[in-house]
Amino acid sequence: QQQVKQSPQSLIVQKGGIPIINCAYENTAFDYFPWYQQFPGKGPALLIAIRPDVSEKKEGRFTISFNKSAKQFSLHIMDSQPGDSATYFCAASSTDNDMRFGAGTRLTVKP
Amino acid sequence: ETGVTQSPTHLIKTRGQQVTLRCSSQSGHNTVSWYQQALGQGPQFIFQYYREEENGRGNFPPRFSGLQFPNYSSELNVNALELDDSALYLCASSVGLAGAMNNEQFFGPGTRLTVL
Numbered sequence: 001q002q003q004v005k006q007s008p009q010s011l012i013v014q015k016g017g018i019p020i021i022n023c024a025y026e027n028t029a030f031d032y033f034p035w036y037q038q039f040p041g042k043g044p045a046l047l048i049a050i051r052p053d054v055s056e057k058k059e060g061r062f063t064i065s066f067n068k069s070a071k072q073f074s075l076h077i078m079d080s081q082p083g084d085s086a087t088y089f090c091a092a093s094s095t096d097n098d099m100r101f102g103a104g105t106r107l108t109v110k111p
Numbered sequence: 112e113t114g115v116t117q118s119p120t121h122l123i124k125t126r127g128q129q130v131t132l133r134c135s136s137q138s139g140h141n142t143v144s145w146y147q148q149a150l151g152q153g154p155q156f157i158f159q160y161y162r163e164e165e166n167g168r169g170n171f172p173p174r175f176s177g178l179q180f181p182n183y184s185s186e187l188n189v190n191a192l193e194l195d196d197s198a199l200y201l202c203a204s205s206v207g208l209a210g211a212m213n214n215e216q217f218f219g220p221g222t223r224l225t226v227l
Binding site for chain 1: 115169201
């Protein structure tokens with residue numbers, strides 16, 4: 001059922017580093033690409049989302065880069081902090097398609 | 112304004128049994144989606160309810176069924192439990208269909224189901 005491939009599975013960076021998480025999708029009908037952050041024992045929470053007519057979106061320290069022709073998008077976290085340590089999921093959907101999630105990336109930011 | 116709540120938090124069942132999980136949507140939300148999240152995996156869409164009607168279903172067998180009530184709360188029922196049904200079950204609510212832009216989904220904390 002997964003139509004969104006996410007990498008890497010896990011990532012360890014030092015405080016202040018810029019972790020980058022990548023996703024690729026198959027269905028060209030997708031028109032909504034959110035990223036979710038999940039802490040242990042909690043449900044996913046929306047972090048930032050983008051539409052395919054935009055190549056980049058920035059909200060605070062979080063930036064999505066989107067490449068429509070390559071069907072790829074990525075999340076960059078600037079000046080990462082230990083509090084950013086969580087599992088991150090990319091997803092894709094449209095009004096006619098249910099939301100498909102990537103397998104997740106476990107990020108650890110070391111102090 | 113209360114967020115999405117789910118009950119119970121944890122549940123242990125044996126193979127072949129039936130289970131009902133409950134979800135209260137966020138105030139003002141008319142759509143509820145259910146997801147199954149296996150350990151170390153991303154959530155997988157089970158189905159979505161919009162104004163008490165099923166609106167979209169993922170690749171899950173008919174023994175997974177649901178209901179949405181007039182107050183937009185929802186239930187997920189799973190019959191004839193199998194070992195592979197062990198997972199975290201997440202409920203998410205939104206205003207309008209969850210696949211569309213600007214219809215942000217708000218997730219509950221989930222119900223951890225263990226099937227022995």
